[in-house]
Amino acid sequence: MKILITGGAGFVGARLARTLLARGELDGRRIERLVLADQAPGRPELLADPRVQARVGLLLAQCAALKDEAFDGVFHLASAVSGECEADFDLGLRSNLDSTRALLDALRARVEGGAPPTRLVFSSSVAVYGPDPAVLLPDVVADDTLPAPQTSYGTHKLICEHLVADYTRKGYIDGRAARLMTVTVRPGKPNGAASSFFSGIIREPLAGLPAVLPVDLSVSHPVSSPQRTVDGLIKVYEASREAFQGRTALNLPGLNVTVQQMLDALEAVAGPKVRALVQPQRDERIAGIVANWPRGASAARAERLGLRPEANFEDIIRQYIADQAEQGHTATALKGLQP
Amino acid sequence: MKILITGGAGFVGARLARTLLARGELDGRRIERLVLADQAPGRPELLADPRVQARVGLLLAQCAALKDEAFDGVFHLASAVSGECEADFDLGLRSNLDSTRALLDALRARVEGGAPPTRLVFSSSVAVYGPDPAVLLPDVVADDTLPAPQTSYGTHKLICEHLVADYTRKGYIDGRAARLMTVTVRPGKPNGAASSFFSGIIREPLAGLPAVLPVDLSVSHPVSSPQRTVDGLIKVYEASREAFQGRTALNLPGLNVTVQQMLDALEAVAGPKVRALVQPQRDERIAGIVANWPRGASAARAERLGLRPEANFEDIIRQYIADQAEQGHTATALKGLQP
Numbered sequence: 001m002k003i004l005i006t007g008g009a010g011f012v013g014a015r016l017a018r019t020l021l022a023r024g025e026l027d028g029r030r031i032e033r034l035v036l037a038d039q040a041p042g043r044p045e046l047l048a049d050p051r052v053q054a055r056v057g058l059l060l061a062q063c064a065a066l067k068d069e070a071f072d073g074v075f076h077l078a079s080a081v082s083g084e085c086e087a088d089f090d091l092g093l094r095s096n097l098d099s100t101r102a103l104l105d106a107l108r109a110r111v112e113g114g115a116p117p118t119r120l121v122f123s124s125s126v127a128v129y130g131p132d133p134a135v136l137l138p139d140v141v142a143d144d145t146l147p148a149p150q151t152s153y154g155t156h157k158l159i160c161e162h163l164v165a166d167y168t169r170k171g172y173i174d175g176r177a178a179r180l181m182t183v184t185v186r187p188g189k190p191n192g193a194a195s196s197f198f199s200g201i202i203r204e205p206l207a208g209l210p211a212v213l214p215v216d217l218s219v220s221h222p223v224s225s226p227q228r229t230v231d232g233l234i235k236v237y238e239a240s241r242e243a244f245q246g247r248t249a250l251n252l253p254g255l256n257v258t259v260q261q262m263l264d265a266l267e268a269v270a271g272p273k274v275r276a277l278v279q280p281q282r283d284e285r286i287a288g289i290v291a292n293w294p295r296g297a298s299a300a301r302a303e304r305l306g307l308r309p310e311a312n313f314e315d316i317i318r319q320y321i322a323d324q325a326e327q328g329h330t331a332t333a334l335k336g337l338q339p
Numbered sequence: 340m341k342i343l344i345t346g347g348a349g350f351v352g353a354r355l356a357r358t359l360l361a362r363g364e365l366d367g368r369r370i371e372r373l374v375l376a377d378q379a380p381g382r383p384e385l386l387a388d389p390r391v392q393a394r395v396g397l398l399l400a401q402c403a404a405l406k407d408e409a410f411d412g413v414f415h416l417a418s419a420v421s422g423e424c425e426a427d428f429d430l431g432l433r434s435n436l437d438s439t440r441a442l443l444d445a446l447r448a449r450v451e452g453g454a455p456p457t458r459l460v461f462s463s464s465v466a467v468y469g470p471d472p473a474v475l476l477p478d479v480v481a482d483d484t485l486p487a488p489q490t491s492y493g494t495h496k497l498i499c500e501h502l503v504a505d506y507t508r509k510g511y512i513d514g515r516a517a518r519l520m521t522v523t524v525r526p527g528k529p530n531g532a533a534s535s536f537f538s539g540i541i542r543e544p545l546a547g548l549p550a551v552l553p554v555d556l557s558v559s560h561p562v563s564s565p566q567r568t569v570d571g572l573i574k575v576y577e578a579s580r581e582a583f584q585g586r587t588a589l590n591l592p593g594l595n596v597t598v599q600q601m602l603d604a605l606e607a608v609a610g611p612k613v614r615a616l617v618q619p620q621r622d623e624r625i626a627g628i629v630a631n632w633p634r635g636a637s638a639a640r641a642e643r644l645g646l647r648p649e650a651n652f653e654d655i656i657r658q659y660i661a662d663q664a665e666q667g668h669t670a671t672a673l674k675g676l677q678p
Contacts, residue, residue: 089447089509093440101432108428132504134585134640135483144474144485148504148587155505159498165471165487166494170428246473248487301473 001029004071006059006103007078008036011186012123014043016075016230021049026073027119027238035071037062038078060094063102067109074120075233076103082127082153082289083192089152096156104163108172121237122164122177124249126222127154129294140296143250150292151194165247176244178236181224181254181297181309185320194289198223201259202266202317205277206324214283215259215290222254222297223262224309225316226323232307239305253309255316256296265313269321340368343410345398345442346417347375350525351462353382355414355569360388365412366458366577374410376401377417399433402441406448413459414572415442420532421466421492421628428491435495443502447511460576461503461516463588465561466493468633479635482589489631490533504586515583517575520563520593520636520648524659533628537562540598541605541656544616545663553622554598554629561593561636562601563648564655565662571646578644592648594655595635604652608660 003026007013013036020031035053036042042054055062059078078099085092100122107118131137132148149155157179164175186199197214198221204211224232232252236244244250257265267275299307310316342365346352352375359370374392375381381393394401398417417438424431439461446457470476471487488494496518503514525538536553537560543550563571571591575583583589596604606614638646649655 089511132585132587134587134589146483146485146587148585149501150508152505152509155501159501162488162494162498166491169489170491172428246471246487248471248473248485250473 001026001031001072002033002035002070003031004035004037004066004074006037006074006076006099008054009038009040009042010077011188012180012183012226012229012233013038013075013077014046015226016077016233017042017046017052019227019230019234021046021051026234029072059099060102063099063106066103066106067113070110070115071118073237074103074107074118075123075237076100076120077123079123079157080153081191081193082151083194083196085152085156086194086289087192092152092156096153097159100160100163104167104173108167111172117171117174119174119237120164120176121233122160122175122249123233124157124161124177124179125154126179126181126251126254126294126297127151128158128161128179128249130154130292137294140256140298141251141294142298143248143301151289161249168247174241175247176236176239177249178233178302179249179251180229180232181222181252183226183229184223184316186226187320187324194286195221197286198262201262201278202320205266205274206270206317206321209277211278212281212283213259213278214281214286216282216287217260217263217280218258219290220256220258220295221290221293222256222309223313223316224252224254225319227319228253228307228310232302235305235307236302243305245301245304250301251297251299253299253302253307254297255309255311255313257313262313265317269314269317340365340370340411341372341374341409342370343374343376343405343413345376345413345415345438347393348377348379348381349416350527351519351522351565351568351572352377352414352416353385354565355416355572356381356385356391358566358569358573360385360390362573365573368411398438399441402438402445405442405445406452409449409454410457412576413442413446413457414462414576415439415459416462418462418496419492420530421490422530422533422535424491424495425533425628431491431495435492436498439499439502443506443512447506450511456510456513458513458576459503459515460572461499461514461588462572463496463500463516463518464493465518465520465590465593465633465636466490467497467500467518467588469493469631476633478633479595479637480590480633481637482587482640490628500588507586513580514586515575515578516588517571517641518588518590519568519571520561520591522565522568523562523655525565526659526663533625534560536625537601540601540617541659544605544613545609545656545660548616550617551622552598552617552619553625555621555626556599556602556619557597558629559595559597559634560629560632561595561648562652562655563591563593564658566658567592567646567649571641574641574644574646582644584640584643589640590636590638592638592641592646593636594648594650594652596652601652604656608653608656
């Protein structure tokens with residue numbers, strides 16, 4: 001089978017690609033071709049696999065050609081992130097709305113040409129929820145909590161959820177939208193996402209570097225490790241339509257933790273000296289955005305698919321350390337520590 | 340002040356125009372110019388008013404020019420209806436999504452050029468609700484019930500609600516979205532809307548013509564008279580942002596009635612012979628669409644603005660008869676009846 005991952009050079013996309021290549025199959029069918037569409041070039045270790053093909057360029061520009069190319073499945077992860085969308089409104093509209101519409105219309109053109117509908121998993125986000133001042137947001141947002149996004153990013157994700165649902169209803173795709181919790185710990189440099197610090201306050205201290213905490217210790221948020229997130233996307237792809245239930249988006253499982261608990265876990269895993277590298281320095285812009293995010297999430301529909309959140313934040317930190325070790329980057333602060 | 344009504348030649352748009360012209364003012368300011376944008380030419384009685392200017396053509400084509408023209412307020416009513424969107428997917432996307440986006444971007448361009456944000460009322464619809472099979476829809480949908488549209492029309496309305504909210508959050512417009520209940524009794528011919536029969540079963544018998552009832556007598560639905568609908572749009576325009584509460588859409592008030600109650604009201608107003616002109620003839624396509632609509636709606640936020648639904652369906656029928664009489668079309672079946 002032939003699979004397309006948009007955003008395939010990104011953090012989640014590349015991990016999804018690696019996981020799919022290691023499995024060798026999806027939904028019981030052998031993966032022969034994995035196409036990674038992204039503005040950035042694909043990761044060298046992925047490109048070395050003969051099944052992988054990278055297509056570098058704007059997704060919007062790539063979509064027209066997709067009308068003439070059959071894919072069995074698509075994971076649509078490409079997206080401008082929250083900070084980028086707040087800074088550049090047009091970029092957000094183009095990257096998140098126009099690109100998704102072009103992708104869906106390319107898949108629709110195939111069906112109108114007689115092909116069966118392509119299965120598509122759309123990565124939505126916990127950022128859809130809001131709340132709006134008129135909406136009383138529960139402490140824990142559920143699959144059927146009213147979304148009222150307070151960022152352009154969340155707005156775009158919600159709009160695309162509904163496009164995916166309507167194209168699915170019409171039989172143009174077999175689409176499923178899954179809301180990702182905040183994925184952490186992300187390696188590398190901070191990105192434009194307002195949630196970037198959720199990774200930074202773990203990643204930088206583990207590398208022996210100081211980190212700034214821009215929000216209060218009491219901030220609570222649903223998070224997920226990269227691997228659980230990828231496992232969730234695959235499970236959503238493989239679910240029957242009946243098991244997925246309806247066409248609305250579902251929440252992927254998240255571990256609801258406070259920043260205090262995250263830092264306690266960091267201390268438990270790496271010691272007090274590492275923990276002490278995190279210094280509070282409130283950033284009103286980031287704190288303001290995060291204040292409008294849910295403090296926790298539930299995931300009843302995903303749990304019925306067999307998905308579970310991590311048991312604790314220490315496990316999420318250990319996954320990051322193990323990933324880094326696998327790539328030969330032993331975290332500086334951990335040199336000499338027992339793994 | 341200068342006001343734009345998109346869909347200004349339509350049923351609700353023309354009545355809104357007539358009401359605004361009769362009031363002479365909006366939000367305490369004198370109306371000097373009322374622009375009616377529509378694919379159809381405006382109604383002659385409106386065009387005779389020197390304050391009125393009609394612009395005939397596709398809204399999408401008219402939007403670019405709006406960047407260079409100041410309006411104090413916009414009522415955005417133009418839309419392809421549910422039946423049209425189901426029959427022609429591209430038409431629906433273009434008429435409902437692309438046109439709204441172009442309108443919002445034209446207003447945004449003005450703000451980016453230094454103008455204050457234009458106030459905009461967007462007419463959304465009770466059709467946003469659905470339900471989706473995964474969502475348990477309450478018998479009465481409230482302002483904060485989770486929308487899960489089951490038509491392209493409902494999907495587009497919901498998407499535009501969220502665009503209006505995000506452009507408002509960014510300060511590009513001062514937008515408010517109001518969900519119209521099914522407006523009845525519509526004069527003239529049936530249109531492409533699946534809800535068209537809600538008017539047909541009253542309008543045709545009153546004209547002495549047979550009418551087909553395509554759904555069961557037990558079907559229940561929230562309806563509103565044209566005048567209450569227009570009054571609701573004006574009230575939403577005039578509300579302060581604080582009184583409107585938040586940026587999510589609100590429900591305009593609806594009278595929750597069954598088809599049985601509608602026909603009983605018809606008999607009470609016009610007699611059993613008129614009632615007998617309605618013959619059941621189930622239409623699976625229409626019944627299937629309507630089965631996914633809410634059986635009733637509440638409107639707590641609109642009620643806090645002072646808006647109320649009609650007290651009974653007889654009043655809605657009497658409004659239609661009075662409107663027809665005003666235009667010299669005394670309903671055939673009512674000739675000789677006491678008004």
